[in-house]
Amino acid sequence: MSFDKIDHPDNYCFACSPYNPIGLKLRPRADKETCRAVFTPQSQHQGWVGYMHGGLITTLMDEVMGHWLWQNETPAVTAEMSVRFLKPVPIGEQITAVARVKNERSRIVEMTAEIILADGSTAAKAAAKFFKKERGFIGEPERGAGTAEKKSKK
Secondary structure, X not given: OOOXXXXXXXXXXXXXXXXXXXOOOOOOEEOOOEEEEEEOOOHHHEOOOOEEOHHHHHHHHHHHHHHHHHHXXXXXXXXXXXXXXXXXXXXXXXXXXXXXXXXXXXXXXXXXXXXEOOOOOEEEEEEEEEEEOXXXXXXXXXXXXXXXXXXXXX
Protein backbone atom coordinates (compact mmCIF):
# COMPACT_ATOMS: atom_id res chain seq x y z
CA MET A 1 0.00 0.00 0.00
CA SER A 2 1.16 3.50 -0.68
CA PHE A 3 2.30 5.80 2.06
CA ASP A 4 0.56 8.85 0.53
CA LYS A 5 -1.37 9.57 3.75
CA ILE A 6 1.70 9.04 5.92
CA ASP A 7 3.78 11.33 3.75
CA HIS A 8 1.12 14.06 3.71
CA PRO A 9 2.41 17.21 5.50
CA ASP A 10 -0.73 17.35 7.67
CA ASN A 11 0.04 13.95 9.21
CA TYR A 12 1.59 14.50 12.65
CA CYS A 13 1.23 10.92 13.92
CA PHE A 14 3.77 10.59 16.73
CA ALA A 15 4.76 7.10 15.62
CA CYS A 16 4.88 7.23 11.81
CA SER A 17 4.84 10.79 10.50
CA PRO A 18 8.02 12.04 8.85
CA TYR A 19 6.77 15.57 9.65
CA ASN A 20 6.46 15.33 13.43
CA PRO A 21 9.73 16.81 14.74
CA ILE A 22 9.60 14.80 17.98
CA GLY A 23 8.07 11.63 16.48
CA LEU A 24 9.53 8.17 16.01
CA LYS A 25 9.28 8.30 12.19
CA LEU A 26 8.54 4.59 11.85
CA ARG A 27 8.09 3.09 8.38
CA PRO A 28 5.89 0.02 9.01
CA ARG A 29 5.65 -2.47 6.14
CA ALA A 30 2.80 -4.96 5.96
CA ASP A 31 1.98 -7.99 3.91
CA LYS A 32 -0.96 -10.37 4.30
CA GLU A 33 0.65 -12.08 7.31
CA THR A 34 2.63 -9.50 9.31
CA CYS A 35 3.57 -5.88 9.73
CA ARG A 36 7.14 -4.96 10.68
CA ALA A 37 8.93 -1.80 11.67
CA VAL A 38 12.61 -1.48 12.46
CA PHE A 39 13.70 1.09 15.04
CA THR A 40 16.88 2.00 16.90
CA PRO A 41 16.07 3.71 20.22
CA GLN A 42 18.25 6.70 21.11
CA SER A 43 18.95 8.43 24.42
CA GLN A 44 15.79 10.58 24.12
CA HIS A 45 13.73 7.34 24.10
CA GLN A 46 14.95 6.01 27.44
CA GLY A 47 13.24 5.46 30.76
CA TRP A 48 15.92 4.02 33.01
CA VAL A 49 19.41 5.03 31.90
CA GLY A 50 20.43 2.87 28.97
CA TYR A 51 17.01 1.31 28.33
CA MET A 52 13.99 2.24 26.24
CA HIS A 53 10.89 3.63 28.00
CA GLY A 54 8.10 1.05 28.34
CA GLY A 55 5.48 3.44 27.02
CA LEU A 56 7.43 3.85 23.80
CA ILE A 57 7.86 0.08 23.50
CA THR A 58 4.07 -0.15 23.81
CA THR A 59 3.67 2.57 21.18
CA LEU A 60 5.80 0.60 18.71
CA MET A 61 3.65 -2.49 19.13
CA ASP A 62 0.39 -0.54 18.89
CA GLU A 63 1.64 1.12 15.72
CA VAL A 64 2.57 -2.08 13.85
CA MET A 65 -0.75 -3.68 14.77
CA GLY A 66 -2.66 -0.60 13.61
CA HIS A 67 -0.64 -0.38 10.42
CA TRP A 68 -1.28 -4.00 9.54
CA LEU A 69 -4.99 -3.21 9.69
CA TRP A 70 -4.69 0.05 7.77
CA GLN A 71 -2.39 -1.31 5.07
CA ASN A 72 -4.75 -4.28 4.63
CA GLU A 73 -7.66 -1.87 4.21
CA THR A 74 -9.27 -2.40 7.60
CA PRO A 75 -9.30 0.98 9.34
CA ALA A 76 -9.57 0.46 13.07
CA VAL A 77 -8.74 2.02 16.42
CA THR A 78 -7.25 0.37 19.49
CA ALA A 79 -10.00 -0.70 21.91
CA GLU A 80 -7.80 -2.44 24.49
CA MET A 81 -4.23 -3.62 24.78
CA SER A 82 -2.21 -5.63 27.28
CA VAL A 83 1.58 -5.70 27.34
CA ARG A 84 4.06 -8.05 28.92
CA PHE A 85 7.66 -6.86 29.26
CA LEU A 86 10.15 -9.75 29.17
CA LYS A 87 13.55 -8.05 28.83
CA PRO A 88 14.85 -4.49 28.84
CA VAL A 89 15.34 -2.89 25.42
CA PRO A 90 18.84 -1.38 25.21
CA ILE A 91 19.39 2.09 23.80
CA GLY A 92 21.36 2.15 20.54
CA GLU A 93 20.54 -1.39 19.40
CA GLN A 94 18.18 -2.01 16.48
CA ILE A 95 14.88 -3.69 17.33
CA THR A 96 12.01 -4.97 15.21
CA ALA A 97 8.33 -4.66 16.05
CA VAL A 98 6.21 -7.40 14.46
CA ALA A 99 2.40 -7.70 14.42
CA ARG A 100 0.07 -10.53 13.42
CA VAL A 101 -3.69 -11.08 13.28
CA LYS A 102 -4.98 -13.55 15.85
CA ASN A 103 -8.75 -13.47 15.22
CA GLU A 104 -11.27 -11.37 13.34
CA ARG A 105 -14.96 -10.94 14.08
CA SER A 106 -17.49 -8.58 12.54
CA ARG A 107 -16.41 -5.38 14.34
CA ILE A 108 -13.37 -6.54 16.37
CA VAL A 109 -9.92 -7.67 15.24
CA GLU A 110 -7.64 -9.33 17.78
CA MET A 111 -3.92 -8.86 17.13
CA THR A 112 -0.60 -9.72 18.70
CA ALA A 113 2.74 -7.96 18.51
CA GLU A 114 6.24 -8.41 19.81
CA ILE A 115 9.51 -6.55 20.06
CA ILE A 116 12.48 -8.55 18.82
CA LEU A 117 15.96 -7.58 20.00
CA ALA A 118 19.06 -7.63 17.78
CA ASP A 119 20.02 -11.06 19.20
CA GLY A 120 16.64 -12.49 18.08
CA SER A 121 15.11 -12.74 21.55
CA THR A 122 11.71 -11.31 22.46
CA ALA A 123 11.72 -8.26 24.76
CA ALA A 124 7.99 -7.55 24.91
CA LYS A 125 4.65 -8.98 23.78
CA ALA A 126 1.25 -7.39 23.33
CA ALA A 127 -2.28 -8.56 22.71
CA ALA A 128 -4.87 -6.06 21.54
CA LYS A 129 -8.41 -5.69 20.29
CA PHE A 130 -9.13 -3.17 17.56
CA PHE A 131 -12.55 -1.73 16.79
CA LYS A 132 -13.21 -1.49 13.03
CA LYS A 133 -14.21 1.95 11.77
CA GLU A 134 -15.76 3.10 8.53
CA ARG A 135 -13.36 3.86 5.67
CA GLY A 136 -12.48 7.54 5.66
CA PHE A 137 -12.24 7.86 9.43
CA ILE A 138 -8.53 7.10 9.57
CA GLY A 139 -5.81 8.70 7.49
CA GLU A 140 -7.66 11.69 6.13
CA PRO A 141 -5.18 14.58 6.07
CA GLU A 142 -7.86 17.20 6.64
CA ARG A 143 -8.37 15.80 10.16
CA GLY A 144 -4.70 16.14 11.11
CA ALA A 145 -3.21 18.62 13.57
CA GLY A 146 -1.27 20.31 10.80
CA THR A 147 -4.50 21.37 9.11
CA ALA A 148 -5.93 22.74 12.36
CA GLU A 149 -2.79 24.82 12.85
CA LYS A 150 -2.98 26.13 9.29
CA LYS A 151 -6.67 27.03 9.62
CA SER A 152 -6.07 28.94 12.87
CA LYS A 153 -3.33 31.00 11.20
CA LYS A 154 -5.67 32.23 8.43
